[in-house]
Amino acid sequence: MAALRPTVLVVEDEPEIRRFLRLALAEEGCRVVEAGAGRRAMIDAGTHKADLAIVDLGLPDLDGMEVIRAIRAWSPMPILVLSARAQERSKIEALDAGADDYVTKPFAIGELLASVRVALRRRARPVTGDSVLIFEAARVDLQRREASREGRALHLTPLEFRLLACLAARSGQIATHRQLLVEVWGPAHERDTHYLRIYMKQLRGKLERDPLRPRHLLTEIGVGYRLVLDD
Amino acid sequence: MSSSGAGSAGYIRAIAAISAATLAGFAMEARFDPVNIAMVYLLAVVVIALRDARGPAMTAALLGVLSFDLLFVPPRGTLDVDDAQYLFTFGVMLAVAWIISGLVASVRARALAQSGLEAEARAERMRSALLSSISHDLRTPLAVMQGASSTLRERGADLSQAERDALATDIFEQAGELGARISKILQMTRLEAGAPRLDADWTSIEELASSALEGLARALAKHRVLVALPDDLPLIRVDAVLIEQVLANLLENAARHTPEGTPVQFSASASASEVVVSVEDFPGAPPAADVSMLFEKFGGERGANRGVGLGLAICRAIVVLHGGRIWAEPTERGLAVRFALPRTHAPAPPEPEAR
Numbered sequence: 198m199a200a201l202r203p204t205v206l207v208v209e210d211e212p213e214i215r216r217f218l219r220l221a222l223a224e225e226g227c228r229v230v231e232a233g234a235g236r237r238a239m240i241d242a243g244t245h246k247a248d249l250a251i252v253d254l255g256l257p258d259l260d261g262m263e264v265i266r267a268i269r270a271w272s273p274m275p276i277l278v279l280s281a282r283a284q285e286r287s288k289i290e291a292l293d294a295g296a297d298d299y300v301t302k303p304f305a306i307g308e309l310l311a312s313v314r315v316a317l318r319r320r321a322r323p324v325t326g327d328s329v330l331i332f333e334a335a336r337v338d339l340q341r342r343e344a345s346r347e348g349r350a351l352h353l354t355p356l357e358f359r360l361l362a363c364l365a366a367r368s369g370q371i372a373t374h375r376q377l378l379v380e381v382w383g384p385a386h387e388r389d390t391h392y393l394r395i396y397m398k399q400l401r402g403k404l405e406r407d408p409l410r411p412r413h414l415l416t417e418i419g420v421g422y423r424l425v426l427d428d
Numbered sequence: 429m430s431s432s433g434a435g436s437a438g439y440i441r442a443i444a445a446i447s448a449a450t451l452a453g454f455a456m457e458a459r460f461d462p463v464n465i466a467m468v469y470l471l472a473v474v475v476i477a478l479r480d481a482r483g484p485a486m487t488a489a490l491l492g493v494l495s496f497d498l499l500f501v502p503p504r505g506t507l508d509v510d511d512a513q514y515l516f517t518f519g520v521m522l523a524v525a526w527i528i529s530g531l532v533a534s535v536r537a538r539a540l541a542q543s544g545l546e547a548e549a550r551a552e553r554m555r556s557a558l559l560s561s562i563s564h565d566l567r568t569p570l571a572v573m574q575g576a577s578s579t580l581r582e583r584g585a586d587l588s589q590a591e592r593d594a595l596a597t598d599i600f601e602q603a604g605e606l607g608a609r610i611s612k613i614l615q616m617t618r619l620e621a622g623a624p625r626l627d628a629d630w631t632s633i634e635e636l637a638s639s640a641l642e643g644l645a646r647a648l649a650k651h652r653v654l655v656a657l658p659d660d661l662p663l664i665r666v667d668a669v670l671i672e673q674v675l676a677n678l679l680e681n682a683a684r685h686t687p688e689g690t691p692v693q694f695s696a697s698a699s700a701s702e703v704v705v706s707v708e709d710f711p712g713a714p715p716a717a718d719v720s721m722l723f724e725k726f727g728g729e730r731g732a733n734r735g736v737g738l739g740l741a742i743c744r745a746i747v748v749l750h751g752g753r754i755w756a757e758p759t760e761r762g763l764a765v766r767f768a769l770p771r772t773h774a775p776a777p778p779e780p781e782a783r
Contacts, residue, residue: 285627285669303607305600354781374629382778391630391663391775398632409638409655416635419627419669 203317204228206247208238208264209279210257218251221306225313235259239267242274249316251309252296253279254287262287262294269295275316279304285419289373292420298370315369330365330426332413334406337361344403351403356381360396364414364424373421397422438476438484445472446491453500462500466517469496473521477528489525493518565609569602576602612738615673619745626749630775631668633661633696633705640675641694647680650688656695664703665772670746677739678707678765686711686762698771702752706766714758722756722765743767 205227209215212233219229230245232238235256242250250268254261265276278291278299288299297316300309328340335346337353339362344351353361363380364372378387386392397416401408415423449472453465469492477485497507501514576595584592618624634657641653664671675694682692686709693708723744747754747767754767 303603356778356781389775389778392778394630394632394635394663395778398634409634409657410641411638415642416639418636418639418672419667 202226202228203248204230204245205313206230206232206238206242206245206250208232208235208250208256208261209253210234210255211253214253217306218309221310222313225310227313233257235261235264238264242268242272247274248320249275249277249313251277251279251313254284254291255281262291265291265294265296275320277309277312277316288420289375292371292373293375297367312370319368319370328365330361330424332404332426335404337404339365346403353400353403357396357400357403360393361400361424364422368424368426371417371421371423377421393422438480439487441480442476442484442488443491445476446488446495448472449492450495450499453496457500462496462514463517465500466496466514466521469493470521470524473525474528477525478532480529482526482529482533485525485529486522489522492521562613566606569606569609572602573599573606612742615742616738616745619742619749624749626667627669628665628667630663631666631671632663633657633703636668636672636675637694637696640672640679644676644679644683648683648692651683651686652689652691653679654691654693656693658697660698661696662698662703662771662774664769666750666769667746671750671769674743674746674767675705675707677743681739681765682707682709682763685709685715690762700771702768702770704766704768706764708759708764709762711762713761715763719756719758719763723754740765 203226205222207215207218207222207229209218209231210233215231215233219231222229227249230241230247232241235258238250238252238256241247250264252261252264256264261278265278268274268276275298276296278288278296279302280288280291280299281302288301291299297319298312300312328338330337330339335344335351337344337358339358342353342358344353359381360377363377374390374393375387377393378389381396382389382392397414398408401411401414405411405414413425415425417423446469449468452468456465456468473485473488473492476488494507497514497518498505576598580587580592580595580599587595637655637657641648641655679692679694686692690712691710693710694706695708696703696705698704723740743765744754747769750769752767752769754765757764757766
């Protein structure tokens with residue numbers, strides 16, 4: 198089974214944080230490669246054939262953003278970003294630069310491992326994502342453009358389908374406002390955030406059991422949305 | 429108090445006072461000596477010297493001398509002076525203006541220095557109270573973490589698994605608490621350091637509410653949370669991260685100060701000009717303490733000694749930054765804290781879809 202052990206590159210300058218990440222990731226069945234600085238990380242990402250990179254945005258030698266861009270320039274490997282709270286702008290920047298998701302520091306290890314699992318799973322099954330989405334109270338078949346709620350047919354508009362498909366393509370991970378607006382409405386609407394507010398409300402009304410306590414169509418305040426489906 | 433004659437207002441007042449004195453002089457002329465008319469001018473000069481700075485006072489004296497000489501001292505219509513005693517009158521008028529305006533300026537400067545000192549002392553008292561409160565708030569969770577972790581390190585082998593778990597859980601939870609307190613202190617510092625740039629965008633109150641409730645799931649677990657939002661609530665243009673924090677602080681505050689099992693209600697409504705959001709708690713009676721201090725830096729804790737008491741002060745700073753207002757209303761059975769945000773023009777809606 199050794200071949201199935203994914204290699205995770207941890208780019209983080211604090212040795213104490215690297216330690217518990219190493220312990221927890223090893224326990225999770227990963228091979229861990231550690232880099233304490235950005236330049237080291239860019240080399241290690243290639244030589245160790247990493248399957249996933251966890252990148253801290255605050256590195257001593259260069260901006261974590263540069264590491265993300267450098268890796269993205271040659272590899273589609275999933276990239277998870279570690280960033281401090283209250284830095285929505287840098288989270289968005291990292292996501293737009295090609296990161297797949299972020300975990301906010303300080304974090305509990307369970308939260309990070311969940312993101313690692315999602316990222317590794319998506320790597321194994323890329324491109325389209327799921328085509329049948331199972332919600333608590335509803336079911337949507339993106340390919341056949343069919344939806345039902347508690348056994349009864351449910352009408353979704355073409356744009357609602359398209360928005361859901363964009364979220365499903367990143368299932369479990371965050372989609373930024375800009376990404377969704379560009380993919381659903383086109384580049385001319387990349388700043389029309391209110392379109393998303395209106396359509397997400399419609400979707401929650403149709404698909405969530407309690408739209409005010411959504412379980413699947415989650416808001417990441419200031420950044421975007423995340424579709425979470427049960428496994 | 430006048431603004432000590434800064435700018436042109438003092439000079440305009442000087443001209444007005446001398447004009448008034450001149451009118452009075454014309455009215456008196458038939459029955460009074462010119463010397464008494466000079467007194468009226470002197471009065472005008474004194475008034476300006478008391479009220480305004482030296483510049484306007486000297487201007488008034490000079491204008492007074494000229495008007496008096498031109499209009500009331502024979503030969504009229506010229507600046508010639510027949511009688512040496514009038515020269516004395518002029519000298520006195522200028523001297524009075526100089527002396528009084530100088531006195532007033534020094535008294536004002538002293539008062540200003542005094543009030544500056546007092547404000548400084550007040551700020552200093554606030555700072556030291558804040559510091560001692562903050563250090564208490566940070567040290568308490570730290571004490572638990574250090575004590576529990578050193579127990580694990582030095583005695584861990586002798587403890588049962590359940591005891592080790594309990595200590596580890598304490599460390600984990602206190603770390604969370606410490607993190608939350610540090611964020612609040614940093615947030616307050618940022619807000620006080622000057623208006624931060626608002627990252628305003630169209631935002632849905634429903635989404636802010638569900639996100640805040642989700643983040644506070646543990647803090648609110650022992651309360652019954654009721655959410656009452658009308659379906660047609662408009663979008664608001666705000667910094668979503670900051671306003672979510674206001675909601676979270678209000679909800680957390682309500683839960684922290686009311687008994688387990690009591691309800692906490694979150695509601696919102698919209699008028700033509702603003703959106704009002706309320707967080708209401710129902711412990712059974714209105715708060716005993718004065719609610720007017722609630723939004724001050726230490727007043728926000730309704731007598732409880734947990735937390736720095738920055739939560740509501742942060743809420744106020746954020747709401748004010750958005751051009752809104754926040755207030756507390758004692759109710760029959762508890763307390764309602766509400767805030768209102770201005771409604772801006774609605775954005776152009778997306779094009780309707782063919783159904």
